[in-house]
Amino acid sequence: GEDVEQSLFLSVREGDSSVINCTYTDSSSTYLYWYKQEPGAGLQLLTYIFSNMDMKQDQRLTVLLNKKDKHLSLRIADTQTGDSAIYFCAESTNAGKSTFGDGTTLTVKP
Amino acid sequence: EPEVTQTPSHQVTQMGQEVILRCVPISNHLYFYWYRQILGQKVEFLVSFYNNEISEKSEIFDDQFSVERPDGSNFTLKIRSTKLEDSAMYFCASNGGQGVLSNTEAFFGQGTRLTVV
Numbered sequence: 001g002e003d004v005e006q007s008l009f010l011s012v013r014e015g016d017s018s019v020i021n022c023t024y025t026d027s028s029s030t031y032l033y034w035y036k037q038e039p040g041a042g043l044q045l046l047t048y049i050f051s052n053m054d055m056k057q058d059q060r061l062t063v064l065l066n067k068k069d070k071h072l073s074l075r076i077a078d079t080q081t082g083d084s085a086i087y088f089c090a091e092s093t094n095a096g097k098s099t100f101g102d103g104t105t106l107t108v109k110p
Numbered sequence: 111e112p113e114v115t116q117t118p119s120h121q122v123t124q125m126g127q128e129v130i131l132r133c134v135p136i137s138n139h140l141y142f143y144w145y146r147q148i149l150g151q152k153v154e155f156l157v158s159f160y161n162n163e164i165s166e167k168s169e170i171f172d173d174q175f176s177v178e179r180p181d182g183s184n185f186t187l188k189i190r191s192t193k194l195e196d197s198a199m200y201f202c203a204s205n206g207g208q209g210v211l212s213n214t215e216a217f218f219g220q221g222t223r224l225t226v227v
Contacts, residue, residue, distance in 0.1 A: 042199070
């Protein structure tokens with residue numbers, strides 16, 4: 001079945017760039033998403049990329065997609081303490097349902 | 111911007127009671143989903159719904175769960191006899207598309223936190 005994997009923890013200093021990586025197995029993935037979740041809160045869609053794109057930039061966020069390697073990354077430039085949260089990678093196919101990774105806990109140190 | 115709305119945001123129920131979680135998907139969407147996130151764990155797919163029937167369900171979605179689209183706007187998840195392990199955040203999602211292909215991005219609601227005591 002589909003599988004999405006992420007590293008569990010990332011720690012960076014305020015002002016540095018953060019790069020969160022994700023790999024997935026389903027070659028028929030149509031959309032790939034990054035969500036942010038703060039403690040006790042819901043899922044905040046940060047950005048998504050369609051599978052025929054290889055890069056998408058939105059202000060401090062850059063998503064890179066390597067479809068051949070089934071690798072997705074999220075780069076956060078100038079990381080702030082408010083960026084501390086859990087970041088989930090997810091993929092969906094034309095069948096519709098989304099498959100999520102385990103989440104990467106990003107800790108930003110002042 | 112259109113959004114998926116869920117009510118209530120938090121529900122506390124006694125073990126064995128029935129609960130109904132409500133969702134209003136985006137109005138022109140045709141595909142609806144429920145997901146569950148147990149505290150500290152990943153988001154897990156429960157069920158997808160299209161054309162007034164379940165199109166796919168996971169092994170978590172057993173006989174105590176049911177879904178319904180009772181009118182043109184609501185999409186509900188019913189848990190018949192809640193257990194302690196049903197305590198989780200439940201997310202509703204929807205997306206658009208044509209025919210059998212739900213080929214637009216999915217939008218998630220903010221979730222309902224269910225606490226079973």
